[in-house]
Amino acid sequence: MGVKALDYESLNENVKEVQYAVRGELYLRASELQKEGKKIIFTNVGNPHALGQKPLTFPRQVIALCQAPFLLDDPNVGQLFPADAIARARHYLSLTPGGLGAYSDSRGLPGIRKEVAEFIERRDGYSSDPELIFLTDGASKGVMQILNCIIRGQGDGVLVPVPQYPLYSATISLYGGSLVPYYLEESANWGLDVNNLRESVAQARFNGITVRAMVIINPGNPTGQCLSEANLREVLNFCHRENLVLLGDEVYQQNIYQDERPFISSRKVLMDMGQPISKEVQLVSFHTVSKGYWGECGQRGGYFEMTNIPPKTVDEIYKISSISLSPNVPAQIFMGLMVNPPKAGDISYEQYVRESKGILESLRRRARMMTDGFNSCKNVVCNFTEGAMYSFPQIRLPPKAIEASKNAGKVPDVFYCLKLLEATGISTVPGSGFGQKEGVFHLRTTILPAEEDMPEIMSSFKKFNDEFMEQYEAVKI
Amino acid sequence: MGVKALDYESLNENVKEVQYAVRGELYLRASELQKEGKKIIFTNVGNPHALGQKPLTFPRQVIALCQAPFLLDDPNVGQLFPADAIARARHYLSLTPGGLGAYSDSRGLPGIRKEVAEFIERRDGYSSDPELIFLTDGASKGVMQILNCIIRGQGDGVLVPVPQYPLYSATISLYGGSLVPYYLEESANWGLDVNNLRESVAQARFNGITVRAMVIINPGNPTGQCLSEANLREVLNFCHRENLVLLGDEVYQQNIYQDERPFISSRKVLMDMGQPISKEVQLVSFHTVSKGYWGECGQRGGYFEMTNIPPKTVDEIYKISSISLSPNVPAQIFMGLMVNPPKAGDISYEQYVRESKGILESLRRRARMMTDGFNSCKNVVCNFTEGAMYSFPQIRLPPKAIEASKNAGKVPDVFYCLKLLEATGISTVPGSGFGQKEGVFHLRTTILPAEEDMPEIMSSFKKFNDEFMEQYEAVKI
Structure with a gap:
């Protein structure tokens, strides 16, 4: 043989x-x-529950009821679940005809994409279109899907911060592209220096590589730095000038441990910059239920939001999503809960x-x-x-x-x-x-x-x- | 620009x-x-719950408890859940340190892979190795992963039945390979004729294509036929002779509507054939929680089992699984429940x-x-x-x-x-x-x-x- x-x-x-x-x-x-x-103390992966972090109670109550909707008809349900969790479970079940066992639309449930869009609007002060938000089985799957669309072969380069989260290097290898590293400055608290970007692009061009996209991880993984607004503006100007798609890995946006630089999204900075840049830079931003104070890694829920991506491309991305039918529905509901947590006055608010x-x-x-x-x-x-x-x-x-x-x-x-x-x-x-x-x-x-x-x-x-x-x-x- | x-x-x-x-x-x-x-009556996708099929009660009870483990400490839990569901939830929680919010091993939880292996052994009469079973976010993701390993470029062909489920054509296009069609015989109740296989391979070779793998879908999608043992033996002999990996899409193995040809797995037929074939044909078999009488499509759970795949390749497949960290954990538990349903004598057995x-x-x-x-x-x-x-x-x-x-x-x-x-x-x-x-x-x-x-x-x-x-x-x- x-x-x-x-x-x-x-x-x-x-x-x-x-x-x-x-x-x-x-x-x-x-x-x-x-x-x-x-x-063994497993500190190799950002997997908070594995190291003892307890899940937030309210979302788990809601998801348990959504998984067992027959409980909603049980007269004893109020003994185990608070009324706002019951109401929220009914709400999410109304968004998913067929319940959690039915495939959703390949982009995710429309009602939850709407809740994500409203969250983004509250966060950034700019409206967001649910049709440009796709739910995914975790942020990684979204990153892989977008890179698969961008990378055509070895001649295509993607700027990636070094040190970087190996999702990027692994995916670029898997799809046969070229990783173009830009170094973060350890002596400047892992800051991003635009001069390094320029050098990296020049070097890549010299090697015959067309740089097509740039990744930022903000807050940084593994480096932990938070990018300032001024720094993000420099990055967006650079992407505009060099005609690069910006991939904004913003999965740690809730995890901020200093007060000088609160999280600011790439999209908000882009919108603040006004036209023509705000209409021209192609941006895809990623988020997840795995990080923040949720840490619901095992559920595998995420989304990406597309800005300035033409409709024909969105259709292609939708088609690729369709091949594996739909992201898992329970994690879509976790995403809905994350972007729309209990509000002041709700029974579960204080506990949350x-x-x-x-x-x-x-x-x-x-x-x-x-x-x-x-x-x-x-x-x-x-x-x-x-x-x-x-x-x-x-x-x-x-x-x-x-x-x-x-x-x-x-x-x-x-x-x-x-x-x-x-x-x-x-x-x-x-x-x-x-x-x-x-x-x-x-x-x-x-x-x-x-x-x-x-x-x-x-x-x-x-x-x-x-x-x-x-x-x-x-x-x- | x-x-x-x-x-x-x-x-x-x-x-x-x-x-x-x-x-x-x-x-x-x-x-x-x-x-x-x-x-609209959506009959375009095999999505049973969307068309009104009710989920099985027992697995939903177990998963609800696993999602809300604090219920297990509630003195009222017995009013809403039967004792065997409670016991089973404790069992699965014991298999997943950190609970459903923690990433599992990228191949899935070892304890559940063991339950799958035991199921295969009961079904086929041959032992199965949990280390060669990977849990996935639905069978489609598994198929895509294996094809990604096999396809190196346009010169690599994959035999696919026509009519076929478009997952195969779509994935082969996405990874840049060549689909080599073999026609099923409509006049023979969509039977698989090995002569057609031979012709297809000859034709592909003539076109400069190296045929590397063959897909069978049994029972058939969209064609609904069930392959006989004799037919499967012919296919395996053919794969052996032509040096092809066999991908056995067996996601409909519970969905059988006649008594003449009960489901028989490719793996059992392969093992029955004895050496050398049983040790030489490379086989990957796929299964899911989305079909059968479960129809839990929205949960996105599946597995693949590898037979005669060398350890170094298994390591590579493991590495690729690692990029997206882990399949969703709740669906892993659904898989455990599917392969290990309530037994005679259990409280929930009759209802199940x-x-x-x-x-x-x-x-x-x-x-x-x-x-x-x-x-x-x-x-x-x-x-x-x-x-x-x-x-x-x-x-x-x-x-x-x-x-x-x-x-x-x-x-x-x-x-x-x-x-x-x-x-x-x-x-x-x-x-x-x-x-x-x-x-x-x-x-x-x-x-x-x-x-x-x-x-x-x-x-x-x-x-x-x-x-x-x-x-x-x-x-x-």
């Missing part, structure tokens, strides 16, 4: 090219150790506010504990996590540690993170999975471990790190 | 090439008419059996009503729906109807289906969306309208059809 189509040798090369570090070597090793009985504020304030404290913890370690420096869910400390590895990692056949930060995992059970992602400048090393961890566990985790990290540093600095050359 | 990346002119050509008729022109027109207030038998027996009667209805119409002939959810009658259009459709700029069956839609509100899919022999026309409808509505729908169809035929046969040439 010859080589078969699903033998490794004959697979689609683009599939083989894909790198995906968030669930890469470290994660696989951590899973093995867990199977062997070791206690208490729960969501509790989560957000704790995350803010944890961001600080983690940054301070890293900065107290030998050879570790770490920018403050202004937003999102991650800390991305730089680990200054002694030459002997780099040599040891080479002898072990590992990238130096992978070597360090593996040792950390074995010693402490803390499962991180090496900076090389996100991209970093040559000879500089990082790791990414989430700020999600429970607040009460944080001191122990940070002291266990410090103990490992400082011993590691001493061991490799002490080695005689 | 030049052409922008998301202008239609500059989109990825593969995206533009995609055809997807199930939600194509007919569906869009039906949606418009519905907005204008016309009553009553509900599921009720649905299946009604579908069987509807399959018969629909076939008989079509065969009573002028110029319509229709094979019996042996399985799945569709009827695919041949519509013998008079020459003058074909001429009229050409004048209207429409494909003849699109013309007919649009007229049917405008006259009756019945939304079908033209046969051209599935592929058919030159000069022969069909339409696809589901057998899903409520049983009590069926007589009226069929008589409304007959009235339209017979008048249409008389109108165009009466025209003087």
Whole structure:
């Protein structure tokens, strides 16, 4: 028999090219150790519920009733569910003929897209068209779909921040395009410098690549910075001048841990800039129910909103959505609930506010504990996590540690993170999975471990790190 | 400004090439008419709940409890939920640390993959490995993922039955491969003739195409036929000889409406054939919670099982799954419930059996009503729906109807289906969306309208059809 189509040798090369570090070597090793009985602290993925964050009560009540609509006819329902959850479940069931077991329109339920549009209008002060909002099985699926439309082959480039969330590098590889990196400035708290963008585009052109799109992640993943309005304006001007589609990954818009730069959406900044730019820059913005104080990752709900995208293209995107029929309906309802939470005066309002504020304030404290913890370690420096869910400390590895990692056949930060995992059970992602400048090393961890566990985790990290540093600095050359 | 990346002119050509008729022109027109207030009977998609099928009670009780785990601590829970649903919810929550809001492993929860493997073992009599079962957001997503691994470019061909479910043609276009059609024999109740396969492969080779995989849909969509064991053996021998991966779309395995050919899985037939074939043919089988008597389409749950796929390839497929983090967790639990329903003696057993038998027996009667209805119409002939959810009658259009459709700029069956839609509100899919022999026309409808509505729908169809035929046969040439 010859080589078969699903033998490794004959697979689609683009599939083989894909790198995906968030669930890469470290994660696989951590899973093995867990199977062997070791206690693992999974901080490799922004997965808050897995680390003990409780779901918000109200949305779960509503979704439970939508899944079991026969409860609405039960005279005892009021003993288990508050009246506003019951009313809201009836509302969402009225939007979905056939209930949660029926495919919706491939773009998502019209009634929920309308609620998303109203949320965007309240947030930005500009009206939004539900026909240009598509619901998706999580933001990642939306990003993949848009990149699939943009990328025609290796000659097409997409500007991606480095360090970046590997969804972007993986998807660009999968669709056979070219990633064009632009570096964020670690020394300027991971700021975005437009000069770096210009250089990256010039370099790409020199290599024969047509840069067609630019990704921003705001707040940043893994870097945690929040972009200022002035910075966003520079980016939009740059996209306008260079004729780039802007992909605005804004999934962490609720996760802000400082007061100087509150979240501002790319779309609002674009609209504020006025014509001609506001009518010319093509923008796709992404959001999700997985992050914020919701953290409903497992439900897989998201949306993207398109600005200045021509109707014929919207039709093509709709057609591609149709192939897999519809996004999952329960998560569409979560999205409706997220953009339209209980209001003052509602029975569930106070509980909702208490729960969501509790989560957000704790995350803010944890961001600080983690940054301070890293900065107290030998050879570790770490920018403050202004937003999102991650800390991305730089680990200054002694030459002997780099040599040891080479002898072990590992990238130096992978070597360090593996040792950390074995010693402490803390499962991180090496900076090389996100991209970093040559000879500089990082790791990414989430700020999600429970607040009460944080001191122990940070002291266990410090103990490992400082011993590691001493061991490799002490080695005689 | 030049052409922008998301202008239609500059989109990825593969995206533009995609055809997807199930939600194509007919569906869009039906949606418009519905907005204008016309009553539409959507039989274009196999979407049972949208046409009034009630969800099974037990799984919905379990999932509601899993979504709202705080109910399990409520002393009143027993008033709304039976004890076995409560026990099962606790079981699934024990499998998913963090609950339904946490990402699972990208392949799905290990505990549920184990339940799927046990189901396969009971069904086929051969053990199954949970590590080779991946849970997905519906079967379509799984099919797309596997085809993405197989297709390297236009030179790679995939054998697809014609008429076919357009997921296959759409996905092959999207990934830039070549569809190699093999015709099913309408005169032999849509049987699969291996001679047609041989011819198709020879023709493809002549055109410089390497055929790498073959799709079977069993029971058939849109054609409704059930493949016999002997036929499956021929197919597997053919795949072995020609070195093809077999993709077994078995999503309708519960939907069988005759007793001569019960469902038999490709995998069982393959195992029964013994070595060397049983160890050499690469097979990927697909299943879903959307079909059967479940019809939980909106939940988006499915799985694929891999047989004889090398570990390095399994790793690659795992890596690609990781990019979008995890399939939605609630639908994973639906899958667990589907493969592991209440057992004799459980509190909910009788209700579960009553509900599921009720649905299946009604579908069987509807399959018969629909076939008989079509065969009573002028110029319509229709094979019996042996399985799945569709009827695919041949519509013998008079020459003058074909001429009229050409004048209207429409494909003849699109013309007919649009007229049917405008006259009756019945939304079908033209046969051209599935592929058919030159000069022969069909339409696809589901057998899903409520049983009590069926007589009226069929008589409304007959009235339209017979008048249409008389109108165009009466025209003087």
